[in-house]
Amino acid sequence: MMSVRNVTSGGEATSDDVVLASILLSVLIVGTIFGNTLVCLAFYLFRDLRSVTNYFVVSLAVADLLVGFVSMPLWFTTLTFQWPSPKSTSGLYILWLCLDIATSTASIVNLTAISIDRFYAITSPFKYPVNVTKKRVLVCIFLVWLYALAVSVIRATPLFGKWYTFFIASASFFIPLPVMIFCYVCIFRVARIQAVKIRKLDTINAQIIELNKKLDKETNGDLETLCTTTKKGRPILKTQISFYRQRRALSSEIKAAKTLAIVMGAFIFCWGPYIITLLVDRSCPLCIPRSRLGTLARIVKWLHYSNSSLNPIIYTLLNRTFRNAFRRVLCRSCRRNDGSPSRTHQITIRSLQHCGLKSCHRPGAVSEIGEALECNEWLTVV
DSSP, X not given: OOOOHHHHHOSOOOHHHHHHHHHHHHHHHHHHHHHHHHHHHHHHHOGGGOOHHHHHHHHHHHHHHHIIIIIHHHHHHHHHHOOSOTTSOOHHHHHHHHHHHHHHHHHHHXXXXXXXXXXXXXXXXXXXXXXXXXXXXXXXXXXXXXXXXXXHHGGGSTTOSTHHHHHHHIIIIXXXXXXXXXXXXXXXXHHHHHHHHHHHHHHHHHHHHHHHHHHHHHTTTOHHHHHHHOTTHHHHHHHHHHHHHHHHHHHHHHHHHHHHHHHHHHHHHHHHHHHHHHHHHHHOTTTSOHHHHHHHHHHHHXXXXXXXXXXXXXXXXXXXXHHHHHHHHHHHHHHHHHTOOOHHHHHHHHHHHHTTXXXXXXGGGGGGHHHHTTOXXXXXXX
């Protein structure tokens, strides 16, 4: 990302080092493009993913896609063919540096925006739906990209100098990092409190279930009679449902905190070595031997690029909604090729069954479809 020529190019390298670095980078390019394309496709195809938070996720995926399409391939040609040459001041090389800085900064700032969004959603759950709207999220995304472009454009202006290294390190790492840490610490504290509440809810819920069983026996299993003949019946059933809802909400908050913690940990692991190497090389050029700088530069550069491929993996493993959406996207072509029922047919059958038509596979079930159309429980894919 940065414009330090030594760290970006890595100096002279043996042919074996270049081949190994090129192979690893090729794998990284394919993984980055594939994973982030899946995120964008899932967001476009499935409405249940189009929440305000996921707009930030898609913005992050777009930034990582640009890293995979622009930054990584040009670094690949620089490693393999020395084009564009790091030793020149050609316009193409400067353009690559500016694009590299812009896309990487946008990726980092989008991660920061997601952490702020999750912090506000978990710490202020009642204000969040009112204050965080789609329009405001789009404005925030625009400002994120504007910030990234402003930081990168300075590289191509006469203002560029030795100070730019420290400026870019601060703007793209040392400022976002404390914000992410603060948000995560607050979320972690809330998650601990919610975990205690979940344990209490489980204990109370177990007591309610036992009480309902006793009341159910007294009324010979007639729950309707229980709700109408006793004053305690209906409040108990409603309370039990509310406990389930509270537990589900609290569990989702804890999962969001865990996901954010892993995303932030991956961010520090991938970007920390690169930033440290960059600052050490600029502040103390003799601290890192020139013979080892080339290999070190390629390792930390590959490591910070790998962050763009890790984010889709994290969402796949830890977010059930994204995981299901990815599976559905990948299996669409398989269903069409093997002659299995189409997605629309499966959705129709599932929706009809949900509306009470258990025998919708039989020939006479077509006449009952008109009744099912009145049901509002249709699952929309697009």
